[in-house]
Amino acid sequence: MTTATTANEDSQDSPAAAGIRAAEEARWQAMLDGKLTMLAELLSDTLAYTHSTGLQDSKQSYLHKLSSGALRYESLEFVAPVFRVLGPVALVSAVMKATVQRGGSRREVASSYLAVWENTPAGWKLQAVQATPLAATA
Template identity: 25%
Template sequence: MTDPRIVAELEAIDDRRAAATIAKDRATLEALFAEDMVYVHSSATTEDRATFVERACTGHYDYTALTPLKRSWRVWGDTALCNGDVRIQVTVKGTAKDFVSRYLQVWRRGPSGWQMASWQSTPVPA
């Protein structure tokens, strides 16, 4: 069974990640993302850490809300997986979008604490 204290810690960190994305907080995003992070958007666009952070912090993506609707965690030692649904409100290159995505998120714990190593999402049909 997954320790509820670890789940609470991970959810707080993930909430910080969402807030930092909305705030365009480069330092926090770089601290919370593993150097080898892979981010796959629901559009299938795939980015590494540097590309996602640059685009999130310079206006290519303008996130206004990342609202978790459901999160289910599994933790094995220093690795955690989260399956969930999230409502995303974002403007991409001038086009406003509001949708729900289903995602798989991978976190790993290392010397810098928990960091997100991967995100992959797919749109949930309306």
């Protein structure tokens, strides 16, 4: 994983900026390590996750794909992440490069994504992800 930069309305050293950075980095690590209990704690019960393929998942369906082995992340790299804290909401944008196992096939994925987080009494919760595939480079 890459080191992230933060751009937000708050100071880069603010508790909110540090909190969203920690939450997103914990999500990345949980995805890679298959730590589904940790991942479940970070996801909102109303999660809307749109993959770069256009497929959509809820919290339950996404966790089921991971727990059943239908989806597994072999490698993850996040390039140039930007964190924007806007009151109780945070936006995280980055390029994700990954090697995934999906449906028994290994594939390379490169996408640009936007993640929407909400700061709740229980901490930061991921509300939505929208990923867009990147064109292959020669």
